[in-house]
Amino acid sequence: MAVHGVSRATYDVDLLALDPACLAPATWAALKQRGVSVDIRRGDADDPLAGVVHLAEGVAAPIDLVVGRSAWQAGVLDRATPRSIEGSLVPVASPTDLVLLKLYAAGPQDAWDVEQLLSAGDRESLIAHVQMSVAELPEDSRRLWARIVRPR
Numbered sequence: 001m002a003v004h005g006v007s008r009a010t011y012d013v014d015l016l017a018l019d020p021a022c023l024a025p026a027t028w029a030a031l032k033q034r035g036v037s038v039d040i041r042r043g044d045a046d047d048p049l050a051g052v053v054h055l056a057e058g059v060a061a062p063i064d065l066v067v068g069r070s071a072w073q074a075g076v077l078d079r080a081t082p083r084s085i086e087g088s089l090v091p092v093a094s095p096t097d098l099v100l101l102k103l104y105a106a107g108p109q110d111a112w113d114v115e116q117l118l119s120a121g122d123r124e125s126l127i128a129h130v131q132m133s134v135a136e137l138p139e140d141s142r143r144l145w146a147r148i149v150r151p152r
Helices: 025-033 072-079 095-105 108-120 123-131 139-149
Strands: 013-017 037-042 049-056 063-068 081-085 088-092
Touching: 013 072, 025 037, 025 049, 072 095, 095 108, 095 123, 095 139, 108 123, 108 139
Parallel strands: 013 063
Antiparallel strands: 037 049, 049 063, 081 088
16 A cells, blocks of 8 residues: 555555465464464355465564466466665565455455555546456455445
């Protein structure tokens, strides 16, 4: 969110992966041995995500590794462009893809995030780009989008 001009009260880093091996405790064994807190939360059958892995160590910004499960999310990773974050080049989702991910998650914070992203840049252009892909999302996500962009 911050990379796209939206400041948030949280100072965490969200990453997206599609490999279900990320949800296996063995994947994180070496980090746990180093004292990193690893909390693996698997999504159930109705969850839009396969799960989330929360990583935290000392005073460093915590990391939430969001593990997706939908084929369209591979495109988000393919289209991500490198951006400098605290001196490291990190692939970052475009504003359009970030809106789609937030719509897919469809929580109250996600709806707020979408509204903030729309306010942070060229609203009309972002709406047009999201409109081209929103049909790929579940009905709940499409309803949320319609509610957010309806004329006020």
